[in-house]
Amino acid sequence: MSTVREQTDDGAMLHPEQRAEGDPDAIIRDGRRLDHAEGTSKPLRAHPEPQPRGAKVHGNRPVDQQEAAARFIAAPEHEKMHDERLWDLRQKRDREMHGIPEWEELRSLASAIKEHTLTHLDEYLDQFEANASANGIHVHWARDAAEHNQIVHAILRDNGVKSLIKSKSMLTEECGFRHYMASVGIEVIETDLGERIQQLDNEDPSHVVVPAVHKLRTDVAAVFSRTIGTDPNNSDVHYLAEAQREATRPLILNADAGMTGGNFMVAETGTFVVCTNEGNADLSANVPKLHIASIGIEKIIPRLEHLAVFVRLLSRSALGSPITQYTSHFRGPRAGGEMHVVLVDNGRSERLGLAEFWTSLKCIRCGACMNTCPVYRRSGGLSYGATYSGPIGLIIDPTFNARKYSNLPYASSLNGSCSNVCPVKINIHEQIYAWRRVLVEQHEVPLAKRAAMKAAGVLLSRPAAYRAAIAAADTALAHLPRFVIYNGLNAWGKHREVPHPPKETFHSWDHANRGAKR
Amino acid sequence: MSSRDDILAAIRANLPRVDRPLPHVPLFDDDPPTSLLSAFKDSLHRMGGVFLDPPASGDLLAPLRAKIADAKIVCSTVPEIAGNRDIAGVGVVRDLADVDFAIVRASFAVAETGSVLLSDADLRVNAVAYLAQHLIVLLDPADIVVNLHHAYRRPEFRDRHYACFHTGPSATADIEGVLIHGAQGVRSLSVLPVVRAGDPNH
Numbered sequence: 252m253s254t255v256r257e258q259t260d261d262g263a264m265l266h267p268e269q270r271a272e273g274d275p276d277a278i279i280r281d282g283r284r285l286d287h288a289e290g291t292s293k294p295l296r297a298h299p300e301p302q303p304r305g306a307k308v309h310g311n312r313p314v315d316q317q318e319a320a321a322r323f324i325a326a327p328e329h330e331k332m333h334d335e336r337l338w339d340l341r342q343k344r345d346r347e348m349h350g351i352p353e354w355e356e357l358r359s360l361a362s363a364i365k366e367h368t369l370t371h372l373d374e375y376l377d378q379f380e381a382n383a384s385a386n387g388i389h390v391h392w393a394r395d396a397a398e399h400n401q402i403v404h405a406i407l408r409d410n411g412v413k414s415l416i417k418s419k420s421m422l423t424e425e426c427g428f429r430h431y432m433a434s435v436g437i438e439v440i441e442t443d444l445g446e447r448i449q450q451l452d453n454e455d456p457s458h459v460v461v462p463a464v465h466k467l468r469t470d471v472a473a474v475f476s477r478t479i480g481t482d483p484n485n486s487d488v489h490y491l492a493e494a495q496r497e498a499t500r501p502l503i504l505n506a507d508a509g510m511t512g513g514n515f516m517v518a519e520t521g522t523f524v525v526c527t528n529e530g531n532a533d534l535s536a537n538v539p540k541l542h543i544a545s546i547g548i549e550k551i552i553p554r555l556e557h558l559a560v561f562v563r564l565l566s567r568s569a570l571g572s573p574i575t576q577y578t579s580h581f582r583g584p585r586a587g588g589e590m591h592v593v594l595v596d597n598g599r600s601e602r603l604g605l606a607e608f609w610t611s612l613k614c615i616r617c618g619a620c621m622n623t624c625p626v627y628r629r630s631g632g633l634s635y636g637a638t639y640s641g642p643i644g645l646i647i648d649p650t651f652n653a654r655k656y657s658n659l660p661y662a663s664s665l666n667g668s669c670s671n672v673c674p675v676k677i678n679i680h681e682q683i684y685a686w687r688r689v690l691v692e693q694h695e696v697p698l699a700k701r702a703a704m705k706a707a708g709v710l711l712s713r714p715a716a717y718r719a720a721i722a723a724a725d726t727a728l729a730h731l732p733r734f735v736i737y738n739g740l741n742a743w744g745k746h747r748e749v750p751h752p753p754k755e756t757f758h759s760w761d762h763a764n765r766g767a768k769r
Numbered sequence: 770m771s772s773r774d775d776i777l778a779a780i781r782a783n784l785p786r787v788d789r790p791l792p793h794v795p796l797f798d799d800d801p802p803t804s805l806l807s808a809f810k811d812s813l814h815r816m817g818g819v820f821l822d823p824p825a826s827g828d829l830l831a832p833l834r835a836k837i838a839d840a841k842i843v844c845s846t847v848p849e850i851a852g853n854r855d856i857a858g859v860g861v862v863r864d865l866a867d868v869d870f871a872i873v874r875a876s877f878a879v880a881e882t883g884s885v886l887l888s889d890a891d892l893r894v895n896a897v898a899y900l901a902q903h904l905i906v907l908l909d910p911a912d913i914v915v916n917l918h919h920a921y922r923r924p925e926f927r928d929r930h931y932a933c934f935h936t937g938p939s940a941t942a943d944i945e946g947v948l949i950h951g952a953q954g955v956r957s958l959s960v961l962p963v964v965r966a967g968d969p970n971h
């Protein structure tokens with residue numbers, strides 16, 4: 252698109268061989284490569300290779316995350332591209348963080364606002380309901396996934412809806428919404444590109460923000476040629492994206508109803524807020540007459556002034572972009588339209604009562620903990636066999652099913668980088684460790700793993716010693732700490748060798764950095 | 770018991786018994802950029818938007834006219850320029866599907882992020898800002914606030930049923946991180962600095 256030599260952000264690469272020579276696809280402005288939304292900051296290239304599939308799920312039996320991860324790692328083009336792209340998001344996130352002097356203060360505020368709200372959750376939900384209803388929004392309450400699906404189905408039935416366009420929502424994934432709608436004969440069309448790819452491939456999203464990040468362009472070309480009739484030999488990304496846009500547009504124009512999730516609800520105004528990049532959520536909400544939003548009860552915050560804190564943090568943490576392309580505020584239906592909000596519990600009120608785990612409800616689903624996690628980056632989100640993958644998944648999946656997800660808290664090196672990047676300061680790695688203990692107490696954990704847990708536990712119980720151990724091992728967040736990998740107990744050691752010892756760890760970096768500022 | 774009462778009762782039974790006061794949120798505006806307009810322009814460009822600088826001729830609308838010269842369907846909601854698709858006559862939203870350019874005025878803009886706020890009052894029909902192939906936004910340079918903390922004090926968030934920050938065009942990089950402008954919404958977003966008509970201050 253431009254002959255100007257592009258300037259890129261030359262953060263260190265984990266797999267320099269994945270770097271492309273030039274990039275005809277780059278969009279250059281003012282001599283700089285644009286990398287907003289989830290765009291990479293450097294040109295990457297991968298060779299075609301069959302796509303490894305996710306975990307084999309057998310009913311209630313414990314998911315074997317390591318088995319699926321081993322298959323992902325055995326597909327090096329997929330693994331390296333995945334690792335590189337997510338690490339790039341992580342580096343872009345750091346760049347944004349450095350651009351905001353008050354970053355740490357914003358994180359503390361976000362954490363404090365969420366903790367306050369969660370400890371007064373009943374009052375704020377009540378307030379939201381009253382204000383939203385006064386603005387003309389129909390507010391519904393769903394105890395669990397089944398009730399959510401029934402409520403939405405009833406609204407659609409009352410309106411004679413045959414087809415529904417929707418934007419990405421992890422909550423509807425949690426509720427198995429698309430399967431349910433298929434069973435009652437209502438067509439659901441995902442309108443986000445990544446989510447549509449996953450829907451057409453009959454696969455779950457592998458990441459809360461970038462659902463098809465585990466796929467290569469050639470995988471997408473195969474899916475689209477099978478489903479929307481593109482040329483199977485053309486894997487040009489512009490061609491594929493344009494084909495999906497053109498195929499989806501008529502479905503959007505003809506849909507009977509639209510559905511979105513919600514990133515935040517503001518109690519004082521009865522507003523809900525949706526943060527997206529593609530424009531598909533605003534099409535889903537504004538083209539059909541009927542708009543339904545499904546939102547988890549923990550998404551609430553008290554006032555608009557608090558929203559500023561979260562909007563400033565969300566996209567910077569998620570994508571390394573100052574804001575999403577669209578931040579949409581819905582306070583009431585448009586003239587002649589109808590708007591519904593379904594407030595969903597589905598285990599959240601119970602989680603609130605877990606002394607060690609209730610702060611996991613602060614999560615704003617930014618995905619930063621996933622992007623920084625060396626285990627997640629190298630095993631792919633589908634290896635977890637659960638709606639939520641990566642570090643945040645490890646601490647909330649067991650609340651849905653302790654037996655099925657009993658292995659997941661072991662898919663971590665407990666290096667703590669997830670907690671360090673979390674914009675709402677959830678002590679993720681400590682909760683992962685606490686889950687190991689809880690699951691051992693509940694006899695959900697096999698013997699070999701209990702031994703591994705003890706080794707890590709000794710260090711974790713002494714945070715200073717733990718950090719020193721990481722520094723001494725000359726490792727950093729980009730990689731698994733060697734002493735964790737090669738202790739002979741952790742299956743994670745079998746598949747990897749660690750390249751490029753980095754110069755400093757997060758804590759030494761953080762320490763030096765703070766010193767410089769004060 | 771209704772589901773509502775059930776859920777609220779479960780929450781009350783499980784509320785963590787800890788004291789967590791609501792913190793005060795500062796405005797973080799101690800060190801504003803010297804020019805809000807140039808800060809806004811920089812942020813907008815980073816996010817893929819285009820700022821149309823006023824030409825030397827002084828004819829502020831010239832770059833806009835050049836942009837839409839070859840367009841078949843132009844839908845304008847602003848008095849400064851006439852289109853050929855009257856938004857007041859739009860019966861069903863679908864009627865906007867063939868719009869090439871939509872022209873609207875922003876309520877205000879945010880220097881920190883390069884965002885423009887478009888409310889239901891600005892858009893008349895909300896979908897026009899997403900169904901059009903391209904979007905041109907008029908912005909009064911006096912309507913730029915420094916950051917999101919200031920933005921959320923604006924009345925639009927309390928008065929309007931719909932208000933959306935647009936920051937550059939619709940975009941995706943869901944396939945291998947390759948950035949595409951024009952995912953499901955507009956393929957480009959341009960901002961033109963034009964003082965509000967009828968503003969007594971100008």
Ligand code: SF4
Pocket residue numbers: 613614615616617618619620621643669672673674675676677679
């Ligand atoms: S746990 Fe924190 S870092 Fe992870 S997705 Fe949630 S908010 Fe983001």
